[in-house]
Structures are given as C-alpha cells and as structure tokens.
Amino acid sequence: MPKRKDQDDDSDSDVSLIDVDFEFFDPRPVDYIALKRLMVQLFQTDVEQIDVHEMAELIIAQPLVGTTVKTDGIESDPYAYLTVLNLAVHKDNVAIKTLTQYILKKAAASPSLQSMLQTLFTTQQVAFVFSERLINMPVQVVPPMYRMLSDEMQWAIEENEPYTFSHYIFISRTYRLSAEEENAMEDVQMTSPPTKRSKKKFTPAAKPTVPSVHSFHPEDEQIQKFAAHTLDYEFSNKQPREQDSFGTDVAGRLMLMPADRFPALVRAMAEAYPEPTAKP
Secondary structure: OOOOEEEEOOOOOOOOOOOEEEEEEOOOHHHHHHHHHHHHHHHHHHHHHOOHHHHHHHHHOOOOOOEEEEOOOOOOOOOEEEEEEEOOOOOOOHHHHHHHHHHHHHHOOOHHHHHHHHHHHHHOOEEEEEEEEOOOOOHHHHHHHHHHHHHHHHHHHHOOOOOOOOEEEEEEEEEEEOHHHHHHHHHHHHHOOOOOOOOOOOOOOOOOOOOEEEEOOOHHHHHHHHOOEEEEEOOOOOOOOOOOOOOOEEEEEEEEEEHHHHHHHHHHHHHHOOOOOOOO
8 A cells, every 4th residue: 555654843842853754664575674673672682582583574474464664765674663463364373373472471470361362362363463663753653553554454354364353462561660760750850941832830749659660652551541451571581770770671561452442542543642733
C-alpha cells in the first residue's frame, strides 16, 4: 500500500528545531540489520533467548502487513517498526518457538495468565505485536502506524490471509526510578523555565517514598488501558546497577489484549497523540 508522510513539529520548545519528514514504508529486505537492532533494544539482555535472525526474516517475508518509519528514503534504516506475527500459523518456525517459550517463562509469575496463554497458543489464533522505535522518535508517528496496520490486516482478511485473531500480545519495556530519583526529577521540573504554551504554576505533589515504574513509550499507557492482563517482569540476565550509578533500571512488560478491543485502541492512539498542526 502507499505509505503517507508525516512531519515532526514541536513548538513547545524555545530552542531551534529542524523539521523532519517522516516517511512510512512497507517492510523491505534492506531493513534486516536495523530490525535486529530494534529487537535487541526491545528484549535487552534477554535477546539471547529469542532467535532474532529468524524473526527478522519472518517479518520481512510479509511485506504487505506492517510499517517502517524512515527519514532518508526507502533504502535507509528504519527508526520505527510495527507489525504482527501469527503465532499459530508460524508455530513451527524457530523464532516463534523461542518467542512463545520466552512469553510462557515470563508469565510463570502469574500462574493464571500462564495457563491462559498455554491454552490460547494451542487453540486460538494469537498475534504478537512487534512495536519498537528509537527513543528520540516522537510518539506522533505511532497512531498512523497503527491505523495502517489495522487497514492492512483488514485487506489481508478480505484476501483470506490469516490475520483474524482472538488476542494480541504486546511486549514492551518499563523503567524503574527510586524515590530519590523521582524526587530529583520533580525538583528539575519545578526549577525549569516554563515553555511558551505552558505558563501554569507548578504545584508539586507529595514526595514519593517508594520506587515507581514507568512505561518506556507513552503509547504503552494506552495499550495497558485496553489490555485484559498486564505483567511486569525482570530481564533474566539483568546486570545489577550500583547504588550511585547513572541510569535507570529497565524491565519488561507483557500485555494481553482481546482482539475485539483493537479498533478502540487505534482510535485512542489517534486521540491521545494527534498529528502536530503545521505552522502557517
């Protein structure tokens, strides 16, 4: 399908910005290496448990479903990726075998969820939603990607392709801040000068006293609203962070959503993260 263009325009900042044209393309073989890098970014230290080589090949092999976002033409590296894989259709593929084993292993922390997933994997058509992007990519590129994915799956269904699902599985990342780190961030917000659009007086809330968990990507908060089950988990090979070291504790998040909620999720994405208004 022809992919459309979007434009990044953030006038909330007082600094000079460069307008960037975001181009939307179908998956292509040239994406292979960048796609594997995005998988490493998603699975972090657990990536050794997933056959990312075969998964990248599988994703590229279905070019009519899924979207990449690039800034330098169709042959350049993608900065964002969104697609779905049918876990039932590809159950014998080594990438899907390692992925389902990984999901069930992480779901062991919730026996009821693990049991449900085991049943779904053997009796239903379940989709794995692969969604990842570079951290500096604006969230506004996400709603068009989901809208395109919804359209493409519907067109594929009309052609009798296996994209009718009972559930969608999302894997994403979270980060944890200690109470001290949370307080430090709030102190920065209080001392930062207001932007052009936001001149409101900041009223601080009570200081947090326990660690807090945050979504790595804003759109995960929308997905969580529609998910029937959400499970946060630790990466298996996580390296402990020293008390005074710089950085955040990164972990994984598993979300299971009934398929009939997907259209509402697409609409919620568009409402939550509308495309920026072009400057006159």
